[in-house]
Amino acid sequence: MEGPDGSGKTTQIEMLKTYLESKGYDIVITREPGGTVISEAIRAIILNKEYQEMSHMTELLLYASARAQLVNQVIKPALAEGKAVICDRFVESSAVYQGIGRGLGVSTVYEVNNYALGDVKPKLTIFMDLDADEGIRRKENQTELDRMEMEDLSFHKRVVEGYRQLAQLYPDRIFPVDATLPIEKIHSIIVEEVEKRFFS
Ligand code: TMP
Numbered sequence: 001m002e003g004p005d006g007s008g009k010t011t012q013i014e015m016l017k018t019y020l021e022s023k024g025y026d027i028v029i030t031r032e033p034g035g036t037v038i039s040e041a042i043r044a045i046i047l048n049k050e051y052q053e054m055s056h057m058t059e060l061l062l063y064a065s066a067r068a069q070l071v072n073q074v075i076k077p078a079l080a081e082g083k084a085v086i087c088d089r090f091v092e093s094s095a096v097y098q099g100i101g102r103g104l105g106v107s108t109v110y111e112v113n114n115y116a117l118g119d120v121k122p123k124l125t126i127f128m129d130l131d132a133d134e135g136i137r138r139k140e141n142q143t144e145l146d147r148m149e150m151e152d153l154s155f156h157k158r159v160v161e162g163y164r165q166l167a168q169l170y171p172d173r174i175f176p177v178d179a180t181l182p183i184e185k186i187h188s189i190i191v192e193e194v195e196k197r198f199f200s
Helices: 010-022 037-047 056-080 091-099 105-117 132-138 155-168 183-198
Strands: 027-031 084-088 124-130 174-178
Touching: 010 027, 010 084, 010 124, 010 183, 027 056, 037 056, 056 091, 056 105, 091 105, 091 155, 091 183, 124 155, 124 183, 132 155, 155 174, 174 183
Parallel strands: 027 084, 124 174
Antiparallel strands: none
């Protein structure tokens, strides 16, 4: 599940989990960066707003490190046990935030992340499509902003445009959903797509 901050990913993940459980699946949910003790420690470094001097490449490699740990410690074992995994952010976050937002290039991001992912590939990426300013407005009441959230509007606009470009380029694996729709409607669109791809 991908999208800008404030796009409603967490709500939709919970609803998708309930739906998939009703189909008999055991569900594991992960969030990035994080999801293991080591990945959470890396998250604390990445998002620490005092580390303004962090280079873009350091940032990319730290996200990939947190991901490598998550893949090996949580995702691979879960898949091996036959569970379904829903990820709150995965490699496409790096593609847009570091590749496009930071300007490191999407191909560099995929190259680095190939080491982190090995043969683990998402079967479907759902992109919660929301304008950057609306995402920021939805998070307005949040008291403390982290290092990424402190970036200016133009950065967040590049991120959303990046998601849109990737969704256009790779329609087979990235499915965009209008995140301004009512919550229940979004859920039914997602379920329809999941049904189509996995259960028909
Ligand atoms: P969260 O607020 O959704 O937990 O994500 C933390 C922030 O990290 C969010 O602003 C998006 C950003 N991020 C990246 O820049 N690259 C990545 O690879 C990931 C997973 C998140």
